Amino acid sequence: MSDESIYVERLVDGPLEPVWNRTQDPAEHARWDLRFTEIDYLPREDDEPQRFTYATRIGFGLGIEGTGESVATNDEGEETTSVLAFESDSPLSLISEGRGFWRYVETDDGLRFLTDYNYETRWGRVGEVIDSVAFRPLLGWATALSFDVLARWVEEGTPPETSYRTLLAHALARVGLALIWLYQGLVPKLLVSHPTERAPFEQLGLGAVSGEAVAALGILEVGVGLALLVRWRSAWLAYVAGLAPIGLTAGAVLSDLSVALGPYNPVVTTLGMAALGVIAGSLAGRVPTAANCLRSPPE
Structure with a gap:
């Protein structure tokens, strides 16, 4: 043994x-x-x-x-x-x-x-x-x-069945929200530096540093995605990660309405993130966790 x-x-x-x-x-x-x-x-x-x-x-x-x-x-x-x-x-x-x-x-x-x-x-x-x-x-x-x-x-x-359903719902919502943040930070910003990501900075006259700004924003978004996974039962983090994009998307729509009219546009993504954030945040304090147990005999 x-x-x-x-x-x-x-x-x-x-x-x-x-x-x-x-x-x-x-x-x-x-x-x-x-x-x-x-x-x-x-x-x-x-x-x-x-x-x-x-x-x-x-x-x-x-x-x-x-x-x-x-x-x-x-x-x-x-x-x-x-x-x-x-x-x-x-x-x-x-x-x-x-x-x-x-x-x-x-x-x-x-x-x-x-x-x-x-x-x-x-x-x-x-x-x-x-x-x-x-x-x-x-x-x-x-x-x-x-x-x-x-x-x-x-x-x-x-009942145990309710506890396990709550655990599953929280995990699906939290992991889904984390994956969106990780993807948005890693792929279009850090790996590709897509022109659409640089455009807002160029419009503000920051074209010379737009690449660096996009990379910094990508690192921040990846950090949020990882934090959602590491701080597994943090309710406030889930709420912020889900609802914060609403303000950013609203600003983009007000400046250019066309961003809300295309398929798979930021508005749809933002609404999905908000729903996932509210679900994960509301369930975070109710999920069972192994952390409530001692894993070695007390001294």
């Missing part, structure tokens, strides 16, 4: 009971946990560990299936723990087998819900490299994001 296990902890502002129920009930668990599509408990005797099957649908008819078993203790007045082991024979699964635990610790500040797990990989050295470079960080992020979705379900009553 890797020397570094995956640790995730989320402080939940709520009681133990709903967190316990939504993690121990397989149907409820599959709703919030991004790592699984289906979880089913198998019949068992009272003194046996709970065996289960799980599946993760990748798409295009492909999926990964596995089995596992868990032992949960929920004794009043004691630290509550659920220990599990899992394995998969699927050749598509990078994980061959693993083990870990969930722990539920009641404190004066809320419920500490945490997990620590590790696993062995298949595919030899190639599998180890894929795991360390991409898969393990992605799996840790998915675990943390899922924990935040669960916490919001308990704290706010937001």
